[in-house]
Structures are given as structure tokens and as C-alpha cells.
Amino acid sequence: MFSQAGQRRVGDVQRARSRYVVSTQQLLVLGVVMAALFPASTVIDLRVVRPGEVPVSGSPVSASPVVAPVAAQVPADTVRARLEEISLTAPLAEGRQSGRGAVGRLTAEAKKATSRSDAVTLTSLPQPVDGFGTVGLTWAPGAVVPEDAVGADVRTLVDGTWSDWQALDVHIDDHAPDPDSAEADGSRPGTMEAVVGEVDQVQTRLRLSGAQVPADLRLAVITPGETATTRSESPEIGPGADDAPEPTQTAEPSIYSRSQWGADEGVREAGPPQYREVRGGFVHHTVNTNSYTRDQVPGIIQSIYTYHVQSRGWRDLGYNFLIDRFGRIWEGRYGGVDRPVVGAHTSGYNSHGFGASAIGNFDEVAPSAALVNAFGTLFAWKLSLHGVPGNQGSTRMGDRTFSHAIMGHRDAGSTACPGRYLYPELSTIRSQAGSKQEAWAARAD
Secondary structure, X not given: OHHHHHHHHHHHHHHHHHHHHHHHHHHHHHHHHHXXXXXXXXXXXXXXXXXXXXXXXXXXXXXXXXXXXXXXXXXXXXXXXXXXXEEOEOOOOOOOOXXXXXXXXXXXXXXXXXXXXXXXXXXXXXXXXXXXXXXXXXXXXXXXXXXHHEEEEXXXXXXXXXXXXXXXOOOOOOOXXXXXXXXXXXXXXXXXXXXXXXXXXXXXXXXXXXXXXXXXXXXXEEEOOOOXXXXXXXXXXXOOOOOOOOXXXXXXXXXXXXXXXXXXXXXXXXOOOOEOXXXXXXXXXXXXXXXXXXXXXXXXXXXXXXXXXXXXXXXXOOOOXXXXXXOOEEEOOOOOOOOOEOOOOOOOOOOOEEEEEEOOOOOOOOOOHHHHHHXXXXXXXXXXXXXXXXXXXXXXXXXXXXXXXXXEHHHHOOOOOOOOOOHHHHHXXXXXXXXXOOOHHHOOO
């Protein structure tokens, strides 16, 4: 009896092994067929989606391989951008700190036109631009200029031909430090910067409807500082070319440091950075020319830095990170890329999320795949440091619950930022951020 039972068990095992071998062979054949039918870029992600997260979809991504960073031409020394501010209305009277109730009196650098009783247009005289230009308009703190009563435009002259007027971003309460913060006190209202590029002259206009002309209206014209020499460097922050990523940690991206874009640390406020928390992140765009070259990027960041600090009166560059159209990531506000530095990018939520801005105007062009992939890689790593899944759904930031942890600036305010062509890519950025993150159990403290 025992011998027959043993023989039956041996026979059962042999039949099970045969079925397993056959099944495995069938699966291999099926895999070959599937590989032939579908392109290699089509990847099916079988990860478990936790409650509150969105499924990973969109552009497929790999598990964050470390790629040797591409060298960039960067300034060899600290660089200070050149700033010229042209007064379009008279400054406040000596000793006066607020523009509330002060009527702006035109200077010789501006002209005024009235189309109807409550509509006024102030136009600057054409101003020369010597270099890769950035412009913006600011006015006295405290001046009452309702956002729905103001508009602004810019046009440029190249080889004797004026461009059409292009709108400047004047969402006063959206692109700013958090309300009631120390940084907001004394900062100047105004437009966001507009990087106009290589032009001969620039002209701006401020359109008011039912609002008083603000005092101390200034046109800022900024060009990058000159450096005697440049050098080719790889990103200073992140893994080196020979570094292998920790298999249980989300890969850190390669990031060009502030010193690599020539930051003059004497421009920003000297006090220590402010730190709060990171529960999510916001995608922005800088609304500027899209035709810049790789070598012009450090100068563009220098100019934005100068406008934010010296013209707007902020502590430092508003964005925590910037990403150029070539997919390179640059450090923004000072304080440490791996720390929860409070920026000035999304008013009301700067203390609860970080901001990364694409350099370009994505109301006009579609973002490159390199730029979108860089957002996915950056957000995966930055959010992983704070225990936030990149594809997380409902997320509480400050006094509001957002639909996702990664949002566009327009989701937090009345702006069109980050542009009609970049905004639809947020689903891809979320998917990539979720796919590139590793398990939380292995996250380093």
C-alpha cells in the first residue's frame, strides 16, 4: 500500500512539473508575440495603487536610471545682472512709505491716453536694451490697484520693426509671497517678469479701468551681467557620473547649483531662509521667449533673480527650482534643494509646497519631452523626501484640499500659469513622479 501511494505521489509531481514547464513555455511564446505586436515604449505598470492615489498612466518611464549629466557652460565667477529702473510716475514724497491714496504724476518717460472717463493707458517711451533683456512693471506698495481693473502689455523693436503688443502677467495676488508674511511686507506690487530676449528697444503700457494711476510706477529693464570667462561644468548637486543609485531610494536628479548660474549672494536678503513643510508641489512657467540657447540660461536666471529681489522687493528668487527647455534643472531659492524652503511662487501656499518653473512661454509652444521628464524626475525625488507619493490624489495644503499633490499654478489662483500646453502634461508628470519613486519603508531619514 505504501509503495503504491508513493508511486502515485511521484507521478503527480511529475505531471505537475510537466504542466508548469508547458505553462512557462506558453507564457514565453505569448511574451514574444506581445513584444512584436506592441512597441517597446509601451509599458504596463502592475503596481498596487494605494487609496487616495491616481493610477500611473501617460508616458511610460523607467526606474530613474542615473545618466551621466551633460556639461553646461556656466560663469566662472559671481555675476550681477544690470538693472535700470525708469520712473514712469513720480516717486512717493519723502518719508512716505505707502502709495495708498497717492496719485501717480507722470514723468517725462511716459505718456497718458484716456479713451473714456474711467479708462486710462500709460505708455512708456521706448527704452534701449543692451543684451538679452528682461522687463517688468512695479509700483508703490499700498497703492490700490484692483487686479480686475489693470492690464499690462509689452512690445519690442528688432531691426526697425515693432512687434505686436503681448500681455504681461498682472495677477498681483497670485505670484507673490504668502499674505501677511514678513516677505510680503513692503514688497512692491507689479507684473511678473517678461524675458524678451535679444531686442533693440522695449516699450510697455499699463491699462487701468476705474482705478487710480499708481504712484512710483517703474519700468525695470534688466540684462545679464558680463563674466570674463565661462567654463564647462556638470551639475554640482546630485549623483556624479560614476555614482550608482541606492536600489531602495528614489534617485536624486542632477541639479545645477546657484553658483553655477552666477548667483550674487549679496543681492538676496542676508537673513536665514525660512523652512516650513512640503505637502505638494506647483508647476509654473516664466512666460518668456522660447528661442533661448543653452548658454543663455544662466543669464536668464540672473535676470529673474534680480527682478524678484531688487524690483519686487522679495527676499530671494521666488521659485525653488527652474527647468530649461533642454531638461536641465537649476537650483532656485537659497536654502538647500532637499529642504522645505519657503518660496514666493504661489501666494497662500508657499509654506506648504515647493514651486518649480519651466523657463519659457507654454501658452505659445508645447514643452519638450526632456522638460516634462525633468519635472517628473524632480518631483519624484523632492516629494519622496517628505513622504508624499508623486501620484497622490486628494492633498491638503494650507486651508485648501487640492485634487492632487502635483498641481499647476492656475489651480491655486486666477492665473493661466503654467500655460495651455504645459498644463495638460501634469498628468504625465504625476505618472512619472509616482513611477520613479521607491518604497517608503526604505526612505532615508
